[in-house]
Structure formats: structure tokens, C-alpha cells
Amino acid sequence: MRRKKSTKPRPLPPRDGLGASRARLPGDRAVTAFDFIARVITEQRYRHPDDDAHAVMQRFDAGEVVLRDGTPLRPDDLIEPGTDVFFYRHPAPERPVPFDIETVFEDDYILVVNKPHFLATMPRAAHITESATVRLRRATGNEELTPAHRLDRMTAGLLLLTKRAEHRGAYQELFARREVRKRYVAIARDAPVPTPTVWTHHIDKQPGELVATLQEGLPANAETHVLARAPIDAPSLQAVHGVVEPLACYVLEPVTGRTHQLRVQMCAAGVPIVGDPLYPTAVSGGVEDFRVPMRLAAVVLEFTDPLTGRGRCFGLDACGLWG
Known part of the structure; x- marks a missing residue:
């Protein structure tokens, strides 16, 4: 049985968007x-x-x-x-991410936003103030605002945050129990990847390592449903990324949520995501080019609300993400 997370107040309250x-x-x-x-x-x-x-x-x-x-x-x-x-820590100066967070939905319990590429979900390592959590706490004045799940910093799309500490556990447990249907779209080269199909792998990500790896001969701990593949005509996107091959949009539904799961599995299928700085080859460190994001976005969140019992479905226009 999963232990319920405590909502006991910390000795110092959050301040200016940051916890102690x-x-x-x-x-x-x-x-x-x-x-x-x-x-x-x-x-x-x-x-x-x-x-x-x-x-x-x-x-x-x-x-x-x-x-x-x-x-x-x-x-x-x-x-x-x-x-x-x-x-309280004093964060180092950070390079601002030049994209806004768009509100998709808000009620008394939750806030659903469209998180841009390059913005971390939670404060971590070098990305403290340039995180969705800190930005939104500062913008709303709500220091209790907390993500119920996470998106990679390089992944854009739907992020659900709880507005009060007493409601946090119910939504976090919903994600932990895999009771939220999540759908992503990814852009990669157009290749004969069969659809629909299911990818299952054992993915290992060691602390301190940049990349995750697939381990052969071990029980699967990562599952993704590949729902569709559709060729796209995107010459401007090809030009931005220096890609000459035809591109396609892949629709993915992860059942599990391993770190870098979709990125690793797309790469293993021979179709690494356009703009991915780690797979198949890690790009050497340097100043990030905000004009060249990784083309992966979370476009659907669907679940039964644990507080109201109502069905919830939030979606983004996938076709409008890659303009």
C-alpha cells in the first residue's frame, strides 16, 4: 500500500515562490x-x-x-x-526562458497550464527561479501551488498543479496510481514504425547520469502505446533543425512514467525526437538555443476528479504546437 504523503507544514513557509x-x-x-x-x-x-x-x-x-x-x-x-x-537559499542568477506559461483551466482546486519548452517543472539544480512552480507562485501569490506530476524541462505541454496543500495528495496519488490518461505528440523522421503498437522496455536511469539506458533481459518497467503516425509537411521546422528527411507526428500514450521514457523509446525505435539534446547523442554543454526546442509535448490529460467525481479531459491543439 502506497504511503500517503504528509501535508504537515514545513518549519519555514515558502517565500517568493521557493520552499526552504x-x-x-x-x-x-x-x-x-x-x-x-x-x-x-x-x-x-x-x-x-x-x-x-x-x-x-x-x-x-x-x-x-x-x-x-x-x-x-x-x-x-x-x-x-x-x-x-x-x-532560505539565495538562487544564482538564471538565464530567463523567453516563453510564457498559458493557463488552460482553473477552478477552486487545480490549475492546468501549458508549460513551455526549456522551463523546469520544479526547482532543481541550476533551474530554480526559471521553473513553472516558482513562476506561477509568484504570478498568483499562491505559495501552496504545487505540481501533481512532472514534465521534463525540455518537454512542453499540459501540467496540472494543485492550489491548496490539503488537496495535493489526492491528485498526486491519482498520477502515482496511473489513473490519468496522458497523451503526447512527438516529431521525428517519417519511418515505417507500425501503429498501433506497444513498446515495452526496461529503462534504467542512474543518479548523476545524463541519459537513461535500455537494459536487455530484465523485466519491463516502461510501457508506451504508439497510437498513430502521420506524415507532416513542415519545411520551416525542418529548416530550424537542419533536417532534410521527411517528418512525421507520432501520437504516444505512456502507461508508465520512467525518466526520459518517450525519448529513449523513440530513439530505440530508430526515430529520435527532433531537437532532443541527449538521444541518440548527448550534445556538449553550452548556451541553449531557445529557437530549437525538442519537439515533444503533452497534449491530453484525462481522469476522474478525486474531489468532485467528475470526468476531466484537458487537451491542446497538437497541430498548432509546431507552427
Whole structure:
């Protein structure tokens, strides 16, 4: 039985779209709270250049370094190993993603949006403020707004967010139990991929690795229904991506939700998604070209609403996505 996620308030509430960070002291030696937080911030890979010792002390002066029960810490308080400490991080400056988030539907419980390419769903690694969660919290003033599922940063399309903490678990469990029908469209070269068909694979994605891999001889943990393939006439899209081969639109319904599932399976079928920076070959790091997105989008979300019992179906015009 899946354990229900707790909605217990965190020791520090979200602020300016961001939740507080949690750090746990490792090792076997107590250190002062100031030394611990200063070390944590110094070791952050993505931090603001002005987040120095003075900025750390300002957090203590404001009572914004606290224990799990909300007790504020003084700079010279000793922290024992295994103790959780909460504080607000100062994100590094980020390159703005030059696309808007479009509202598709909103009621008292949920917000459904069309997330653009290049925008992360949740704050992570180098993408903190340039995430759908932070942008929407700041735009709406609702610090409880939280995604019920995730889309890859490079994937566009329908994203459902809950508006109140007390409703969050019901919708997140809906996705976790695979009770949401999801449909995607992908653009790739036109090839004789049979449709309809079902792709099943064992996909493995190790922490810290950029790409996922298919593992032979292991039980399938990823399933996708390939519903249709339709040739498209898109000379402008071909020109943007430097593609000369004829293109087609593939309609995909994933049953499972492994990381990079559709991208890996399309590549394995010999039709990698146009604009994919990882499959079949990882593109070396550099400044991303926002004019050249990966052509994958979530276009349908369909489910029975866990709060109202009504059927819900949200959709995007797939034909209008690749103009």
C-alpha cells in the first residue's frame, strides 16, 4: 500500500515562490550553526555570488535558520550530527526562458497550464527561479501551488498543479496510481514504425547520469502505446533543425512514467525526437538555443476528479504546437 504523503507544514513557509532548504549535518562531530550553514552554502554548486558570510549572518538575525520544530538557531548554537536545519537559499542568477506559461483551466482546486519548452517543472539544480512552480507562485501569490506530476524541462505541454496543500495528495496519488490518461505528440523522421503498437522496455536511469539506458533481459518497467503516425509537411521546422528527411507526428500514450521514457523509446525505435539534446547523442554543454526546442509535448490529460467525481479531459491543439 502506497504511503500517503504528509501535508504537515514545513518549519519555514515558502517565500517568493521557493520552499526552504533542508540540510542535515553529517559525520560524528558537532559544529556551530553558523559554520554549518556557511559550509552548506559555500558548497552549493549554484548559489548567488553575494551569498557570503554577511548574508549567512543576516539569516540568523532574521530568525530564518531553524530546527525542524521551528525553533530559531543562534549562530553559535551547537548542531549535533543528524540534525536537520532549515533556511532560505539565495538562487544564482538564471538565464530567463523567453516563453510564457498559458493557463488552460482553473477552478477552486487545480490549475492546468501549458508549460513551455526549456522551463523546469520544479526547482532543481541550476533551474530554480526559471521553473513553472516558482513562476506561477509568484504570478498568483499562491505559495501552496504545487505540481501533481512532472514534465521534463525540455518537454512542453499540459501540467496540472494543485492550489491548496490539503488537496495535493489526492491528485498526486491519482498520477502515482496511473489513473490519468496522458497523451503526447512527438516529431521525428517519417519511418515505417507500425501503429498501433506497444513498446515495452526496461529503462534504467542512474543518479548523476545524463541519459537513461535500455537494459536487455530484465523485466519491463516502461510501457508506451504508439497510437498513430502521420506524415507532416513542415519545411520551416525542418529548416530550424537542419533536417532534410521527411517528418512525421507520432501520437504516444505512456502507461508508465520512467525518466526520459518517450525519448529513449523513440530513439530505440530508430526515430529520435527532433531537437532532443541527449538521444541518440548527448550534445556538449553550452548556451541553449531557445529557437530549437525538442519537439515533444503533452497534449491530453484525462481522469476522474478525486474531489468532485467528475470526468476531466484537458487537451491542446497538437497541430498548432509546431507552427
